[in-house]
Amino acid sequence: MLAQIRVPSVLSRAGAVSALTLAAVGGTMLAPGGASEAHAATSSATKALNVAASKKGAPYKYGAAGPSRFDCSGLTLYSYKRAGKTLPRTAQQQYNKTRHIGSGSRQKGDLVFFHSGRGVYHVGIYAGSGKIWHSPKPGSGVKLERIWTKSVYYGRVR
Secondary structure (H helix, E strand, O other): OOOOEEOOHHHHOOOOOOHHHHHHOOOEEOOOOOOOHHHHHHHHHHHHHHHHHHOOOOEEOOOOEOOOOEOHHHHHHHHHHHOOOOOOOOHHHHHHHOEEEOHHHOOOOOEEEEEEOOEEEEEEEEEEOOEEEEOOOOOOEOEEEEOOOOOEEEEEOO
């Protein structure tokens, strides 16, 4: 697979252009097969986020992983599975499998893990602007909600 090379029109007429020249004028250059890990992760994360949002209102059921009922980790598992990624079943196992990131690096589609001490007890999918899609508890359904505590970790699905 060849990745795209974006070159300003003036430079494209000049023939071969070095990577340093491209960098100097703000262009981007990727090598053959160079679809970056970040791009691949972002695309699956965006798809997983959209899947979770499409389940708005689906009722909570302990141990359920879709397609019509979910617990918290069941929603993230289902959403990422539909995006082509595999996650383990529980929130703690999902935390253990993700690449841990700081809050300043979080992106839409990253997982948000709620913890007490070192144990993770809840997970949702980051939607941006301090909000997550999640399946919170019995009697409730999948919904978009503001993150209500600072006791969270962030993880990126690889």
